[in-house]
Amino acid sequence: MKKLLIALMAALALPAGAETFAKGADIGWLPQMEATGYKFYDKQGKQQDGLQILKDHGINTVRLRTWLNPSDDRASGHNSKDETVAMAVRAQKMGMRVMINFHYSDSWADPQQQRKPAAWVGHDFPQLLKDVYAHTYDVMSALKQAGVTPEWVQVGNETRTGMIYPEGHTDNWPQLAQLINQGYDAVKVVSPASKVVLHLDRGNDKQWFRTWFDNATANGAKYDVIGLSYYPYWLDGRPDYTLSIDDLGDNLKDLVARYGKEVMVVEVGGEDKQPQNTYDMLLAVQRKVREVPNHKGLGVIYWEPQGARSWSHYELSAWGDDGRPTKAMDAFLDSL
Incomplete structure (x- = not known):
């Protein structure tokens, strides 16, 4: 049915919103899973x-985190520049769009931890600015040399309280904005067409997003797209997404109206043992993003859908113990 609808839109020369809408998967674990025999x-x-299974479920976009000097740890390592480039090339050859996610760390960066890379420890702030630019430029240049033009590039991951602590904490917005802008400038020098994303967690929290992006605006931080995480499982009342989905939708519309930027849910996930609930949630999230006026809602990306709990011990994948995708993945096929 979906293929018939796509063909019909093409024949009638209708706007192909269904095809430009990003249906994505963050797949940083995929090469490690393959290397360990999964x-x-x-x-x-x-x-x-x-990756082919994901594509067959409607996934047209991959999101790839990249770390500076990661360890070889299976769960919390890898995602080096070389691995990121190799995965991006592989995805692009399959016709997928690419988002690169700079953590500016050697491992996970999120609201609980924004550790600067070990190689940058002891650097003064002017040097940190150079570090951010050089690292971003290096990875973007490697992608360009490999023939990959990322459609989106995140400068920082879930930067609710900033990044590259302590210099880039939100306690010092002028410095945080300068660090962001070094990343932005490096992206644009190498790949002017790539859209730069700034990304916060708790996408249903409108007041928090307003506070953060008001500060970003006041301090001259440069960006093109606002990225949001949305994990009902981690919110009060888990895993009942119905308690927060309208807040997500309101926030998406408010961000577009207030800042004039495009928006995108760059991380989402639901419990693997509740596939019907996750399926319903994914349909609802995609609907909310599509309802954003003027086509400024760009898409939805599932975080590590293939990261089966049996391998990762992560409870929010969309993969079963049998090595197969759960019903949750059908939500990307069943939504226009």
């Missing part, structure tokens, strides 16, 4: 390339 199976139980 086997992916399609719905029929046939062993298949995990």
Whole structure:
């Protein structure tokens, strides 16, 4: 049915909103899963390339985190420049769009931890500005040399309280804005067409987003897209997304109206053991993003849908113990 609708839109020369809408997967764990022997199976139980299975479920975009000097740890390492470039090339060859996510760390950066890379420890602030620019430029240049033009590039990951602590904490917005702008400038020098994303967690919290982006605006931080995480599982009342989905929708519309930027849910996830609930939530999230006026809602990206709990111990994948995608993944096929 979906293929018929797409063909119909093409024949009638209708706006192909369904095809420009990003349906994504953050797949930083995928190469490690493959390297450790994890086997992916399609719905029929046939062993298949995990990325192909995602594509067959409507995924047209990949999001790739990149770290400066990561360890070889299976769960919290890898995602080096070389690995990021290799994965981006592989995805692009499959016709997928690419988002690069700079953590500016050697491992996870999120609201609980924004550790600067070990190689940058002891650097004064002027040097940190140079570090951010050089690292961003280096990775973007490697992608360009490999023939990849990322459609989106995140400068920082879930930077609710800033990044590259302590210099880039939100306690010092003028410095944080300067660090952001070094990343922005490096992206644009190498790839002017790439859109720079600034990303916060708790996408249903309108007041927090207003406070943060008001400060970003006041301090001259440069960006093109506002990225949001939305994980009902981690909110009060988990995993009942119905308690917060309208707040997410209101926030998306408010951000567009207030800042004039495009918006995108760059991380979402639901409990793997509740696939119907996660399916329903994903349909609702996609609907809310599509309802943003003037096509400024760009898409929805699931964080590590293939990251099966049996391998990762992560409870919010969309993969079962049998190595197959759960019903949750059908939400990307069943939404226009």
